[in-house]
Amino acid sequence: MNKGDPRKDERPVAEKRRTVSSANVRSRRQRLVRRGTLISLAVIAGALFLTWQWITRDPAPAMLTVATGPAGSDAYTLMRETAEVIERHSDTLRLRVITSRDASQNIALLNAKRIDAAVIRADTPVFTDIRGIANLYPDLFHLIVRDDVPAFSVHDLDRISVSIPDFDTANFRSFWVVGDHYDLPIGDFDWTAEPFVDGADRLLSGDVDALFAVRSMRDRQLIRMFEDAQLTGLKLRYIPIRQADAIAVKRPFLNPATVPMGGLTGALPVPTGRTPTLGVARVLVTRADVDAEAIRELTRVLFEHRLDLTIRFALASAITAPDTARGLSVPLHEGAEAFFNRDEPSFVQENAEPLALLVMIMTGLVSGMLALRSRFVANQKNRADVYNYQLLDIQERAAKAADRAELSMLKDELNAVLHTVVRALDTDEVTDEGFQSFSLLWEAVRETINDRASAIGPNTDQSVPAAKSR
Secondary structure, three states: OOOOOHHHHHHHHHHHHHHHHHHHHHHHHHHHHHHHHHHHHHHHHHHHHHHHHHHHOOOOOEEEEEEOOOOOOHHHHHHHHHHHHHHHHOOOEEEEEEOOOOHHHHHHHHHOOOOOEEEEEOOOOOOOOEEEEEEEEEEEEEEEEEOOOOOOOHHHHHHOEEEEOOOOOHHHHHHHHHHHHOOOOOOOOEEEEOOHHHHHHHHHHOOOOEEEEEEOOOOHHHHHHHHHHHHOOOOEEEOOOOOHHHHHHHOOOOEEEEEOOOOOEOOOOEOOOOEEEEEEEEEEEEEOOOOHHHHHHHHHHHHHOHHHHHHHOHHHHHOEOOOOOOOOOOOEOHHHHHHHOOOOOOHHHHOHHHHHHHHHHHHHHHHHHHHHHHHHHHHHHHHHHHHHHHHHHHHHHHHHOOOHHHHHHHHHHHHHHHHHHHHHHHOOOOOHHHHHHHHHHHHHHHHHHHHHHHHHOOOHHHHHHHHHHO
């Protein structure tokens, strides 16, 4: 028996192995494709989820940095209380309160963009980018003397010793605004520029006869000075600034004011009656480029939660909106303006009747123009129809033509109609669409004439006379 070729026996096995191997490769590829698809879907789902989380997340509250003045001052205390009220009543804003030397330094910090808002006096020189938010409270000019000092008017200050605010401060300049008006001799009387606390101590101890300060009626250091005077049995009294109205005329950011009877102490009232003096507003300002929404939110809390602020700090009851009718020391910030104008009618609401009349007039004009245009388009279509009817008439006559002479005449008419329509298209008597349909029909009529000419043949004109001669 002949044994088969071993290579023939190995061939099916090798083929089977190759088949299995390719099947394994295909299976592996399919698994890789499925795995890659699942990974891609997971990545896409994760990206979509993260995007959704980012879109729906609660944004971090905006942070505004506010410079106020020295620690313990009315401005500092008020803004600290405001920061706490904002934290309770706002989800989009937080306030960081920092101390500073005075209003002039606050303006310098704003100018350097190191802070976002500041408390300044209304008479503080500012640069053009400063914008107003709100009037916080008034500071009054206090001219206080020991009761045993023989000084009863501003003119008497040149005969006594006076403690005035420290050099290079707005309050220092305020004293000399009064001194300049009353023509006090700068070098001929005893004055000392020093911090208020030092001046108050020296007044109580008798080292100076009088004290000048620019502070609110609720200033804690001022109240403490009068309390200490009562405890030691020292009587203090006010010197009135009787020409406050005249000074306010020359200094428009100052305003006449009065210290009420018993405003500082009530048992033995100080002052003993309504005392004329000068006042200057403390205002909250910001830069023009600070976010409008953040300033609107700050303004909203100041006014909508003023009761909460007043319970915490009585001076907050004096917060008012800037009086635009009297003019502003600085323009309003757009965020504050947006809050103050929230209840005012819009331009459309204010001018509803004139706008309605204008809309009616415009509607009538537009309707009339549309009607004229429709009529013009209809006229154009009618003209195109007239030319098309002329072509159809030429086509009918061409179909019945008996000789080439008549066909030649019809071809001349056809060309004449074409020239007329081209001129009409030039003068807008026919629309482009009308000309397109005319062109198609004109080509069809020309073909009809050519076909009829071919059907008549070249010798038709001679054949008729030859027949007659026979």
